[in-house]
Amino acid sequence: MAAVLLTAFAMLLASCSSSADDASPVVAEVYGQELHLGDIEGLVPAGLSAEDSMAVVKNYVEQWIRQAVILAKAEKNVEDDFARELQEYKNNLLVYAYERQIVDQLIDTTVTTRQIREYYNEHKNEFVLKSSIVKAVYVTAPVKHPAVAKIKKIILRDRFGDSDVLELEETASRNGFNGYYDASVWMPFVALQTVIPVTAYNEQLFLRQHRTITLSDDSLFYAARILNYKVTDETSPLELQHDNIRAIILNHRKIDILNKLRSDLLKEAEEGGYVKRKF
Numbered sequence: 001m002a003a004v005l006l007t008a009f010a011m012l013l014a015s016c017s018s019s020a021d022d023a024s025p026v027v028a029e030v031y032g033q034e035l036h037l038g039d040i041e042g043l044v045p046a047g048l049s050a051e052d053s054m055a056v057v058k059n060y061v062e063q064w065i066r067q068a069v070i071l072a073k074a075e076k077n078v079e080d081d082f083a084r085e086l087q088e089y090k091n092n093l094l095v096y097a098y099e100r101q102i103v104d105q106l107i108d109t110t111v112t113t114r115q116i117r118e119y120y121n122e123h124k125n126e127f128v129l130k131s132s133i134v135k136a137v138y139v140t141a142p143v144k145h146p147a148v149a150k151i152k153k154i155i156l157r158d159r160f161g162d163s164d165v166l167e168l169e170e171t172a173s174r175n176g177f178n179g180y181y182d183a184s185v186w187m188p189f190v191a192l193q194t195v196i197p198v199t200a201y202n203e204q205l206f207l208r209q210h211r212t213i214t215l216s217d218d219s220l221f222y223a224a225r226i227l228n229y230k231v232t233d234e235t236s237p238l239e240l241q242h243d244n245i246r247a248i249i250l251n252h253r254k255i256d257i258l259n260k261l262r263s264d265l266l267k268e269a270e271e272g273g274y275v276k277r278k279f
Contacts, residue, residue: 030068111246127236132189132203138224139172139179147175155223204231
C-alpha cells in the first residue's frame, strides 16, 4: 500500500491538472468500489513537506477504505430504500442554497437605531426579564487594609455620580484592590451576588431597599453601589435587546424576500403554462 501511495502521490504532484475520472490510476479498491488518483487531487494544502503531504494522503485513503467497507456491508444488509429520503434531502439542499443566494443578493442589512427603537417600543411585551438585572460598581479589599475606610466612605455617599465612580476606581487601583467600575452595563443580579456574597430572598424588596452594600468576612471587605435595577417580569432595557432586535428585523426582511420570491416564481410558472393541476 505504501509503495502504491508513494507512486500515486508522486503522479499527483506531477500532474495537478488531472481530472477525477475512471482513467486516473486506482489507489485503493474495496468490494469493487475504486478510489482514483484524481479523487485525491486538491486534498493536500500548499506548503506542506513531502512527508506531511504523504501523511495527509495516507490518512485520507485509510478513512476512505474504512467508510467504503462499512458502506458496502450496509448496502448489502439494510433492506430500507432511502432513495426518496435522499431525493428529498437533495431537493431541500438545492432550495436552501438557491434561496440563500437570492436573500444575500437582495437583503438590506442596514438597520438604523431609530428602526430598532421603534420595534422595541411596539413590542415591549416581547422583552420581559426572566431574572433581575442591575447596573452596579463594586470593590473587594483585604478587610484590615487602611484604605477600606475610604472605599466605604465613597460607596455610602448620598449622591453618587461619574466622579465618584472615578474616585472609587482610582483608590482601588492604587491599592491593588479588585473591582468593577463600568456603570453603564447591565448585569444579572445573580452575577453581582457571586462577587458580593449577599443573600436576597426577595430580590425586588432587597433592590428597592439597598442601593449600597457593605459587608465583610474574616478576610475580605465587600462594597457595592447599585445605580439602577430592574426585576423579574419588568421590560428588559433597550440596550440589552439591541442586537436581538436587529436580528429579528433582518429575519423579517429575509422572510419577506422569500415569500415574494416564492409567490413570483409560482406566478411566473402558472402564467407560462408550466403548472398543470389535475384535481
